[in-house]
Amino acid sequence: MVPENAEERQHLMEADEMDALIQKLGKMIFSDNRNISPDQLILIGIQRGGVPLAERLVRELKKLTGLDYPCGTLDIAMYRDDIGMRKTLPRIFETRIPFDINGKTVILVDDVLQSGRSIRAALDAVTYFGRPAVVRLAVLLDRGSREFPIQGDYVGKNISVQKDLRIRVNWQEISGTGDFVYSASTPKIKDFI
Numbered sequence: 001m002v003p004e005n006a007e008e009r010q011h012l013m014e015a016d017e018m019d020a021l022i023q024k025l026g027k028m029i030f031s032d033n034r035n036i037s038p039d040q041l042i043l044i045g046i047q048r049g050g051v052p053l054a055e056r057l058v059r060e061l062k063k064l065t066g067l068d069y070p071c072g073t074l075d076i077a078m079y080r081d082d083i084g085m086r087k088t089l090p091r092i093f094e095t096r097i098p099f100d101i102n103g104k105t106v107i108l109v110d111d112v113l114q115s116g117r118s119i120r121a122a123l124d125a126v127t128y129f130g131r132p133a134v135v136r137l138a139v140l141l142d143r144g145s146r147e148f149p150i151q152g153d154y155v156g157k158n159i160s161v162q163k164d165l166r167i168r169v170n171w172q173e174i175s176g177t178g179d180f181v182y183s184a185s186t187p188k189i190k191d192f193i
Helices: 015-032 050-065 117-127
Strands: 009-014 041-046 071-074 105-113 134-142 154-158 165-170 180-185
Touching: 009 015, 009 165, 015 050, 015 134, 015 154, 015 180, 041 050, 041 117, 050 071, 050 105, 050 134, 071 117, 105 117, 105 165, 117 134, 134 165
Parallel strands: 041 071, 041 105, 105 134, 134 154
Antiparallel strands: 009 180, 165 180
16 A cells, blocks of 8 residues: 555656766757857756756766866755745755856756746846856756746757656765656645645
């Protein structure tokens, strides 16, 4: 018998397909930004799932160019529009942007673009650190169910699941249990209140 609160999961993608999408994203970013020097192009991973993706994209860019690109992390928990709707404060993860972003090309990186709310929060958060010349968005997966007019500039794959499901990415760097993508039921707002 499955416990009442157990999350039902359906695997959507395995590690090899994820790797292929990351290579594809790296090539897209390189192609679009080939005339920008490495110190002018910054990748910032949104905590949590965007961080391992950003780090892997930096490695892909290094394979293509032989150059190192700055990579930071951004926690958006306190910038989210549902912060006051939760019973408890969210977990806070590291924000690490130890470089100047003023006038630079910043690529925000997240694993899944779902409603657009996390990206809206990330845009608010990143402007706290400066005024980039351009902000672009790179996502591994785009499920296409927007609540805000936000779209990815670099998208690994468009994927669709039932409206009541969320797409989740399991990263080796976070879970220690390998890379894969799965869908799971969406918690209701009332679950947080």
